[in-house]
Amino acid sequence: MINLESLYSANARNMKKSVIRELLKLIQQPEIISFAGGLPAPDTFPVEDLRKAADVVFTKHATKALQYGTTEGDDDLKAELIKFEERQGLKLGKDNVLITSASQQALDMIPKIFLDPGDYVIAGRPTYVGAIQAIQSYQGRMLGIPFSPENDGFDMVELEKRHERAVRDGKRMKYIYVIPDFQNPSGICWSVEKRQALLRFAYRHDYIIVEDSPYREIRFIGENVPSIYQLDQQGENRGIVINLKTFSKILAPGVRIGWIIASPVLIGKLVTAKQAMDLCTNVFAQKWLAEYLKTGKIYELIGKTCDLYRSKRNHMVEMLEKYLPKRWDLTWTKPEGGLFLWIALPHYIDTDQMIHKAIARNVAYVVGSAFYFDEPEKNAMRINFSFASVEQIEEGVKRLAAVIVKEIELHESGPRGQTSPEGL
Amino acid sequence: MINLESLYSANARNMKKSVIRELLKLIQQPEIISFAGGLPAPDTFPVEDLRKAADVVFTKHATKALQYGTTEGDDDLKAELIKFEERQGLKLGKDNVLITSASQQALDMIPKIFLDPGDYVIAGRPTYVGAIQAIQSYQGRMLGIPFSPENDGFDMVELEKRHERAVRDGKRMKYIYVIPDFQNPSGICWSVEKRQALLRFAYRHDYIIVEDSPYREIRFIGENVPSIYQLDQQGENRGIVINLKTFSKILAPGVRIGWIIASPVLIGKLVTAKQAMDLCTNVFAQKWLAEYLKTGKIYELIGKTCDLYRSKRNHMVEMLEKYLPKRWDLTWTKPEGGLFLWIALPHYIDTDQMIHKAIARNVAYVVGSAFYFDEPEKNAMRINFSFASVEQIEEGVKRLAAVIVKEIELHESGPRGQTSPEGL
Numbered sequence: 001m002i003n004l005e006s007l008y009s010a011n012a013r014n015m016k017k018s019v020i021r022e023l024l025k026l027i028q029q030p031e032i033i034s035f036a037g038g039l040p041a042p043d044t045f046p047v048e049d050l051r052k053a054a055d056v057v058f059t060k061h062a063t064k065a066l067q068y069g070t071t072e073g074d075d076d077l078k079a080e081l082i083k084f085e086e087r088q089g090l091k092l093g094k095d096n097v098l099i100t101s102a103s104q105q106a107l108d109m110i111p112k113i114f115l116d117p118g119d120y121v122i123a124g125r126p127t128y129v130g131a132i133q134a135i136q137s138y139q140g141r142m143l144g145i146p147f148s149p150e151n152d153g154f155d156m157v158e159l160e161k162r163h164e165r166a167v168r169d170g171k172r173m174k175y176i177y178v179i180p181d182f183q184n185p186s187g188i189c190w191s192v193e194k195r196q197a198l199l200r201f202a203y204r205h206d207y208i209i210v211e212d213s214p215y216r217e218i219r220f221i222g223e224n225v226p227s228i229y230q231l232d233q234q235g236e237n238r239g240i241v242i243n244l245k246t247f248s249k250i251l252a253p254g255v256r257i258g259w260i261i262a263s264p265v266l267i268g269k270l271v272t273a274k275q276a277m278d279l280c281t282n283v284f285a286q287k288w289l290a291e292y293l294k295t296g297k298i299y300e301l302i303g304k305t306c307d308l309y310r311s312k313r314n315h316m317v318e319m320l321e322k323y324l325p326k327r328w329d330l331t332w333t334k335p336e337g338g339l340f341l342w343i344a345l346p347h348y349i350d351t352d353q354m355i356h357k358a359i360a361r362n363v364a365y366v367v368g369s370a371f372y373f374d375e376p377e378k379n380a381m382r383i384n385f386s387f388a389s390v391e392q393i394e395e396g397v398k399r400l401a402a403v404i405v406k407e408i409e410l411h412e413s414g415p416r417g418q419t420s421p422e423g424l
Numbered sequence: 425m426i427n428l429e430s431l432y433s434a435n436a437r438n439m440k441k442s443v444i445r446e447l448l449k450l451i452q453q454p455e456i457i458s459f460a461g462g463l464p465a466p467d468t469f470p471v472e473d474l475r476k477a478a479d480v481v482f483t484k485h486a487t488k489a490l491q492y493g494t495t496e497g498d499d500d501l502k503a504e505l506i507k508f509e510e511r512q513g514l515k516l517g518k519d520n521v522l523i524t525s526a527s528q529q530a531l532d533m534i535p536k537i538f539l540d541p542g543d544y545v546i547a548g549r550p551t552y553v554g555a556i557q558a559i560q561s562y563q564g565r566m567l568g569i570p571f572s573p574e575n576d577g578f579d580m581v582e583l584e585k586r587h588e589r590a591v592r593d594g595k596r597m598k599y600i601y602v603i604p605d606f607q608n609p610s611g612i613c614w615s616v617e618k619r620q621a622l623l624r625f626a627y628r629h630d631y632i633i634v635e636d637s638p639y640r641e642i643r644f645i646g647e648n649v650p651s652i653y654q655l656d657q658q659g660e661n662r663g664i665v666i667n668l669k670t671f672s673k674i675l676a677p678g679v680r681i682g683w684i685i686a687s688p689v690l691i692g693k694l695v696t697a698k699q700a701m702d703l704c705t706n707v708f709a710q711k712w713l714a715e716y717l718k719t720g721k722i723y724e725l726i727g728k729t730c731d732l733y734r735s736k737r738n739h740m741v742e743m744l745e746k747y748l749p750k751r752w753d754l755t756w757t758k759p760e761g762g763l764f765l766w767i768a769l770p771h772y773i774d775t776d777q778m779i780h781k782a783i784a785r786n787v788a789y790v791v792g793s794a795f796y797f798d799e800p801e802k803n804a805m806r807i808n809f810s811f812a813s814v815e816q817i818e819e820g821v822k823r824l825a826a827v828i829v830k831e832i833e834l835h836e837s838g839p840r841g842q843t844s845p846e847g848l
Contacts, residue, residue: 002630002664004689007598009562012537015696021495038492045490051482058475066469066676068461071445101525104703112561113436133700137536138433174431206426240426252490254707265428272439276557279528282706283678 010117015137019370020129023355027364033396035383036364038184038339041312044305045252046297053292057284065287071275072267073099073259074286080293081245081259087299090230095264098271099281102258103214103246107134109273110210110242114174115140120166123177124154126342126371126380128184128212131177135373142373143173147186151333153194154178159201175208175242176201180228182215182338185371185382189219189336195228202240208266212244217302219337220310229261239263247289249339250302255285309339309386312393316341316385319394323401325408332383339386342368345404348411350378354403363399434541439561443794444553447779451788457820460788462608462763463811465736468729469676470721477716481708489711495699496691497523497683498710504717505669505683511723514654519688522695523705526682527638527670531558533697534634534666538598539564544590547601548578550766550795550804552608552636555601559797566797567597571610575757577618578602583625599632599666600625604652605640606762609795609806613643613760619652626664632690636668641726643761644734653685663687671713673763674726679709733763733810736817740765740809743818747825749832756807763810766792769828772835774802778827787823 020036027034057065072078077099082092100106107130115121117139123131125144135142143166148155166173176198180190190198202209211228226234229243239262246258260270292298317334320343324330332343343365345351351367358364368380388396444460451458481489496502501523506516524530531554539545541563547555549568559566567590572579590597600622604614614622626633635652650658653667663686670682684694716722741758744767748754756767767789769775775791782788792804812820 002632002662004693007538007630007632008693009536009538009540009543011540011562012693012697015537015700017696018699021699040491042487042491045487047482047486047490050490051479051486054478054482055475058471058478062471062475063466063469064678066471066474066678067466068463068672068677101702101706105701108701112433113439114431114433116433116435119433130700130703137697137700138435206431208426208431238426248492253492254488254490256702256704256706256708269428269432269436272441273436273561275442275445276439276554276561277529277532277701278525278680279554280680282525282680282709284680285706285709 010139011137014139016133018129018133020366023364023366027359032359032362032364033388033392033399034364035385035388035396035400036366037384037387039384039387040249040253040305040339041308041386044301044308046301049295049297050252050288050292053295054288056291057287061287065284067283069280069283069286071271071280073097073281074283074290076290077286077293080290084293084298085261089226090233090261092261095267096261098260098262098267098274099286100258100260100274101278101281102248102253102256103212103244104130104134105277106244106258106260107131107212108137109270109277110175111135111138111140113269113273114208118172120171120173121175121177122159122163122173122207123373124179124183126185126368126377127177128179129370131212132371132373143171144373147188151186151188153180153188153190154198156194156197163205173205173207175210177210177212178228179212179214180225181213182218182335184215184338185340185366185368186342187333187335187338187340189225192225192231195225195231199228199231199235203236203238207240209241210244211241214244214246214249215338216245217250218306218309218339220306220313221336239266242266250305251289251298255289256282257285257289312385312390313341315390315393316383316397319397323397325405339384341383341385343381343383345379345381346408346411347379349404349407351381352378354407357407358400358403361399361403363396363403365400434563435561438563440557442553442557444790447788447790451783456783456786456788457812457816457823458788459807459809459812459820459824460790461808461811463808464673464677464729464763465732465810468725468732470725473719473721474676474712474716477719478712480715481711485711489708491707493704493707493710495695495704497521497705498707498714500714501710501717504714508717508722509685513650514657514685516685519691520685522684522686522691522698523710524682524684524698525702525705526672526677526680527636527668528554528558529701530668530682530684531555531636532561533694533701534599535559535562535564537693537697538632542596544595544597545599545601546583546587546597546631547797548607550609550792550801551601552603553794555636556795556797567595568797571612575610575612577604577612577614578622580618580621587629597631599634601634601636602652603636603638604649605637606642606759606764608639608762609764609790609792610766611757611759611762611764613649616649616655619649619655623652623655623659627660627662631664633665634668635665638668638670638673639762640669641674642730642733642763644730644737645760663690666690674729675713675722679713680706681709681713736809736814737765739814739817740807740821743821747821749829763808765807765809767805767807769803769805770832770835771803773828773831775805776802778831781831782824782827785823785827787820787827789824
C-alpha cells in the first residue's frame with residue numbers, strides 16, 4: 001500500500017490542526033455553555049435585508065453574478081467598500097482593494113508571497129490562531145512579542161530587544177502581524193502612540209505591517225483610534241501596510257467576503273497569487289453584498305451590534321467580578337470592542353488540563369496555549385462574549401468560577417500535603 | 425523606500441500571471457468574437473430555480489447559512505452530492521467528500537500538501553493552465569507527457585520512457601495530474617484502457633492520481649467512461665485517486681463551489697490544509713446549492729446544457745471544415761464533451777505572434793503556449809465553443825481562417841522569396 005507520509009510536503013508535515021476547531025466539535029451538546037467559539041450573535045444577522053439584496057441580484061445582475069468574475073473582485077462591491085472606508089477617513093482607489101474569501105484567505109496569501117521556510121513574522125504573544133496556522137503551513141516561524149502591562153500594544157522595549165537578538169542570530173524577518181483593534185484573543189486595543197511607534201519601527205527596518213482588522217468597527221466603548229494603514233497614509237505614505245478587513249463580524253461570516261487594502265504594487269502581487277488559488281471569489285456573494293451596501297443599512301446594523309455586544313461585555317465583566325476569586329494573580333482584560341476577553345490565572349493552573357474539568361461541568365473556553373506559536377503560556381483562556389445569551393453568561397461564569405476555585409484549592413492544599421507530609 | 429523584491433518568497437518570485445486572464449482583459453471590446461475564455465453559456469444558468477432555492481435558505485436556514493460552518497463542508501450539501509455521485513455509480517460516505525471554493529482551490533491545496541520545491545508532477549502536454557500556475561506557486565515542476573496520436577490518453581510508451589529517465593536523473597515525483605474527460609485545452613477523452621493503464625502505473629510507482637473532472641457530466645456524444653476514481657474503487661480500491669468536481673460547468677461558475685472526492689485519510693489531510701486557507705467555504709452558497717440539488721432539476725439542466733453544447737460544437741467543427749484550408753498539418757480535435765477543442769497549425773506558425781493579428785481582425789483564441797509548463801509548442805490554439813452564439817461561431821471562424829491563411833501564405837511565399845531572391 002502507498003505510504004502517504006513519504007509523499008507529503010514539508011509544508012504538510014508542518015501543518016497543525018486548529019485546537020479551537022477540534023474543541024468546537026467536542027462541545028456541540030446543548031447542555032454546554034460555550035465561551036469557546038468566535039461566533040457573532042446570530043440575532044444580529046439582517047436576514048430580511050439580505051434577502052431583499054439577493055433578490056435585486058437575481059432580478060438585475062443574475063447572469064453576471066453566476067458567471068466567472070475577475071480575480072481582483074467585483075467593481076460594484078469595490079466601489080461600495082471604498083465609500084465605506086471613506087466614512088472612516090480612508091481615501092482609496094480601486095487599485096488599493098482586493099476582494100478575498102474573508103480574512104483567512106488573506107492570512108494564507110500573505111505568508112505565501114513573503115515567507116520562505118524558516119523566515120520569521122513578528123507578532124504578539126498571544127496572537128490569532130488562524131494566522132499562526134497559516135504561517136506554519138508555509139514553514140514560517142514567529143518572533144513573539146509580549147504586550148505591555150498597560151494593554152496598549154507591544155512592549156516596545158521587548159520588541160527592540162528581541163528583534164536585535166533575532167537579527168544578531170541571523171533570523172530573516174519579513175513582516176509584522178498585528179490586530180490593533182480588540183485583538184483576538186486578548187481584546188487589547190493599541191494606543192495611537194504605540195501604532196505610530198510600530199510604524200516607525202517598520203520604516204526603520206523595512207518590514208511590511210500586516211494589520212488585521214476584523215473587529216475594528218465593533219467598538220462599543222471609547223473613541224476610534226486611526227488604523228496603522230491610516231497613520232501611514234496620512235504620514236509618510238510609504239505604502240508598507242496591508243490592512244485586512246472582513247464582513248464576518250460586522251455582517252455575517254457565512255458570506256465569506258473580506259477585502260485587502262494595500263498599495264497597488266502589493267495588491268498586484270497578491271492578485272497574481274490569488275489567480276492560482278481560486279481564480280475569483282464567489283461572484284454571487286460579491287454582487288449580493290454590493291446591493292446590501294447600497295442600501296446604507298450596514299451603519300445602523302453595526303450600531304445595533306455594538307449596542308448588543310456592549311451589554312454582553314458589561315454583563316460578562318460584571319459576572320467575572322461577582323464570581324471569580326479576588327486575587328492579584330487572577331485578572332482579565334476589559335475590552336472596548338470586539339468579541340473576546342482574556343483571563344490570566346495563577347501561574348500553576350494549566351488550562352489545557354482544566355478544559356476537561358470545565359467540559360465536565362458543561363462550560364467551555366479556548367485554552368490560552370492555542371494562541372502561541374511556541375513556548376505557550378498555559379495559565380490563560382480566551383472568553384467569547386458575543387454568542388452566549390445574557391442568562392447563559394451568568395450561569396456559564398458561575399460554572400467556570402467553580403472549576404477555577406477548585407483548581408486553586410487543589411493546588412494550595414494538595415502539593416504541600418504531598419511533597420512535605422507531616423511526620424516524614 | 426522599501427525594496428519589496430527582497431521581501432518576496434521564492435514561491436512569489438516563481439508565480440506567473442495567467443496569460444489567459446491577462447488576454448481576457450485585452451479583448452473586452454464588444455466587436456471582438458472571443459473563442460478565448462472558458463465561460464459557460466449564460467443562457468444555461470437556471471436563474472429562477474436558483475432564486476427559489478435561495479429563498480428556501482432565507483426562509484428555513486438563514487441563521488445557519490450566515491454563520492461560520494465547518495471546514496469539511498455543509499452536511500446537507502454533502503448528502504446531496506453523495507446522491508448525485510451515486511447516480512454515476514460512485515459509492516461515497518461523508519468522509520470521502522470535502523467542499524471547496526470550486527476546483528481551483530483544490531488545485532492549490534494539492535501541491536501545497538504534496539510538493540516541496542523541485543518536486544515533480546506528471547501531467548499531459550498540454551494541460552490546464554490553472555493547474556500549472558498552482559504547481560509553480562509552490563515551486564513544483566512538471567514532467568510533461570505527450571498524448572497518443574489516437575487522442576485516447578497519454579502516449580504510454582512516452583510515459584514509461586520519460587518517467588524512467590526522470591527516475592534515473594533523481595527527480596522526485598509525487599502525483600499524476602490528468603483531466604481524463606474532455607481535457608482542457610485539448611478536448612481529449614481518455615479510453616477506459618488508458619485509464620486502467622495509468623492506474624496500474626500509479627500503483628506500481630506509489631503515486632497519487634489527481635483526476636480533475638470539471639467537464640465529466642458535459643458529454644454530448646458517445647458513452648460515459650468510468651472515472652479513474654471509479655476504476656480504483658471497483659478494482660483494487662487502494663484509495664490513491666483524488667477526484668476534483670465542480671459546479672462551474674454544470675450549473676454556474678459564480679457560485680464557486682466544488683468538491684473533492686478521496687479516501688478519508690487524504691480528505692483528513694486536505695481538511696487540515698484548508699483550515700488555514702479559509703476556515704470554511706461560503707456557507708450560504710453551500711446551503712443554497714443543497715436546496716437546488718434537492719429539487720432534482722440539475723439532471724434536466726445538464727441534459728439541456730449538453731444539447732446546447734453539442735449543437736455549438738457541431739457547428740464549430742462544421743465551420744472549421746468549411747473555412748480552414750485542408751492540409752495534413754492543420755488539424756483539430758473533435759471532442760465528445762466539454763467546452764474546448766484544440767487546433768494544431770503548421771509547425772512554422774507562432775500563435776503567440778499571430779494573436780495580435782487575430783485581435784486586429786476582431787477574433788480571439790488562447791495561445792497554445794499557455795498550456796505548457798516548459799518548452800511550449802507554439803503552433804497551436806485553444807478554441808472555446810460554449811460561449812459564442814451560433815452566428816458568432818461562423819463569423820469568428822471566418823475571421824480566424826483569414827488570419828491563418830494569410831500566415832501560411834506569408835511563410836510559403838515570404839521566406840523563400842527573401843532568403844533566395846531571384847537574380848542573386
